[in-house]
Amino acid sequence: MEFFTKIDIPKPDFGLxxxxxxxxxxxxFADSISEQFLARKFQVLANPxxxxxxxxxxxxxxxxxxxxxxxxxxxxxxxxRESLSASAADVGSAGGEAxxxxxxxxxxxxxxGHTREECINKLNAAAAQARDxxxxxxxxxxxxxTAFVYFLNASGSTNCATDGRVVANCHRQDPKLFTRRIIxxxxxxxxxxxxxxxxxxxxxxxxxxxxxxxxxxxxDGAHQNSLSKATLMLAVEKVMKRWTEIAASPSAPRNxxxxxxxxxxxxxxxxxxxxxxxxxxxxxxxxSYEIVMDELRDYRFYDSDMVHLSETAKEYIFERMVDTxxxxxTRENTAKVEKFLKSANHRIVDAASPAxxxxxxxLAAQAASLEKQIPGLSLS
Numbered sequence: 001m002e003f004f005t006k007i008d009i010p011k012p013d014f015g016l017x018x019x020x021x022x023x024x025x026x027x028x029f030a031d032s033i034s035e036q037f038l039a040r041k042f043q044v045l046a047n048p049x050x051x052x053x054x055x056x057x058x059x060x061x062x063x064x065x066x067x068x069x070x071x072x073x074x075x076x077x078x079x080x081r082e083s084l085s086a087s088a089a090d091v092g093s094a095g096g097e098a099x100x101x102x103x104x105x106x107x108x109x110x111x112x113g114h115t116r117e118e119c120i121n122k123l124n125a126a127a128a129q130a131r132d133x134x135x136x137x138x139x140x141x142x143x144x145x146t147a148f149v150y151f152l153n154a155s156g157s158t159n160c161a162t163d164g165r166v167v168a169n170c171h172r173q174d175p176k177l178f179t180r181r182i183i184x185x186x187x188x189x190x191x192x193x194x195x196x197x198x199x200x201x202x203x204x205x206x207x208x209x210x211x212x213x214x215x216x217x218x219x220d221g222a223h224q225n226s227l228s229k230a231t232l233m234l235a236v237e238k239v240m241k242r243w244t245e246i247a248a249s250p251s252a253p254r255n256x257x258x259x260x261x262x263x264x265x266x267x268x269x270x271x272x273x274x275x276x277x278x279x280x281x282x283x284x285x286x287x288s289y290e291i292v293m294d295e296l297r298d299y300r301f302y303d304s305d306m307v308h309l310s311e312t313a314k315e316y317i318f319e320r321m322v323d324t325x326x327x328x329x330t331r332e333n334t335a336k337v338e339k340f341l342k343s344a345n346h347r348i349v350d351a352a353s354p355a356x357x358x359x360x361x362x363l364a365a366q367a368a369s370l371e372k373q374i375p376g377l378s379l380s
Contacts, residue, residue, distance in 0.1 A: 005294040009324045013281040014207050017330040018042060019376030020138035023130075025062065027053045027145030029213035029288065032309065034141075036318035040337050041377055045137070048130035049123075050108020050169065053145035053217075055191040055235065056183065057168035059198070060106055065131050066198035071123040076102050076116055080173055103171040105152065112171070134202045139325075141286070142195060145213045147188055147231035148220070150178045182228060188235030196239070196283055209284050210236045214292035216307055229289065236285055243283050286324065291317055333374045340366055340379070 016022055021043040024034040034046035049061050063069075079100035102119035103112045111126060113119030134140070150167040153176075170178060192210065199206050212232050216225050292301070292313065299306060301313040309317075322331060344363050348356055367379040 005297075007287050007290050007295055007320075009287060009320065012207075012284055012325065014139065014325075015327055015330065016042070016139060016325040017327070017376065018333060018374050021045065021133060021136055023134060023137050023140045024143065025052070025058050025140065026143030027051060027213045027215065028308075029145065029211075029215055030141065030143035032314050033143070033288075033318060033321070036314060040334055040341075041379060043376065043378075045130060045133040047108075048126045048133075049106060050110050052108075052168045054147065054149045054166075054168075054183070055144055055188045055195070055232070056149050056166045057106065058142060058144075059191040059194045060166055060168070062195050062198045064106070065127060065134065066201040068131070069127065071104070071120050071127065073116055073120065075106070075123065076104050076119045078102055078116075079171065103169075105165065105167045105169065105171075108169055109171060131202065134199070134206070137203060137206060139207045139209060140199055141209045141211060142192075143211050143213050143288075144232040144236070145215065146217050147182050147228040147235075148180060148217070148224075149183050150180050153177055153179055182224075182231065185231055185234045185238060188231055189238045192235055192239045200282075207282060207284070209286050210239075211286040212236070212289040214289045215309065218307060233289070240283055240285060286321065288317055291320060333377070336370060336374070337377065337379075340370055 018041070022037065023045040024030040025047060028051050031046060031051060034044050038044045038046070052058050052061060079102070081100075101112050101114060102116045103109065104119065104123055107123060107126075111119065111122040113122055150170055152165050152167050154164045167178060196208050199208060212229055216222075217228060218225060220228075292309065296313050296316065301310050301316075302308065303310055322334065326334065340363075343366075346359075348359075350356060371377050371379060
């Protein structure tokens, strides 16, 4: 008799190891899982523009990387909540920009700045680092959090020149500046296809893994959260189905009564498929949502807010990912690294003692030995 529903996860044709850089884009769940990999010293890039929840905003961020976008003053705006009055001395000392933080609608507040130049420099530095990483990466995980999207109203009173556009972060601005709605399956599917196509513009060898965050967005109620998650899942399924059809018969055009949006999705997949030599392992799905809903269906796996996951749940999902994407050799290497880090993190009582000096010498030797044994590992 079985008392536990185990989610079956097909083995992919590719894998992760210490020599294959892996990137994560998306919701706070992407941050949580990437931290698990980073803590074990995998090569990781996580949300270079900050946490982002909806597929349209993720697509905008990746489009900027694919096009080699250079952020300028047109891409930032000054916080409208703060007073715009300042003394002449303040204005003079700050180059005319002493009043209010500067933000970007496409980025998290961690990339905001006290001056316009600081914000722009942060954005361009993040873009350059991410573009360089993706050119060397092997796999990208795209974590979708919600199908609810904020759009900047055309009457928005900011100095940003792109009204009516998608907003990744509202930066606590006046709610009247925005319209919020749930996007359709076709809109989400188009964004996901753009993501695949643009990532392959950067690196045609990338594997893209979509997953839906198991964290519930309960502000709109349980039913609206379910509709949002269902929209994301249907969009992923639509893109993967089209991809499979094209991979099976790349030269045979479809002759169905698809909508204009569906036709656009199909066309973009064709373009992406042609750019990566018709490989059928390009797009896949990891069932994070299903694992939590079916395998961890107990509130003991949640944090105190009953929405975010506990550390135990995060570690369990990481273990399922390792079982899925890492071969036995990599799993063995991961265990070695974990053992070393556990020893390295021992609390030192007397930093000046001979015993501590000997302990550090031993750790340095062990680190050098592990780095020699495991290609791509850096314990520095």
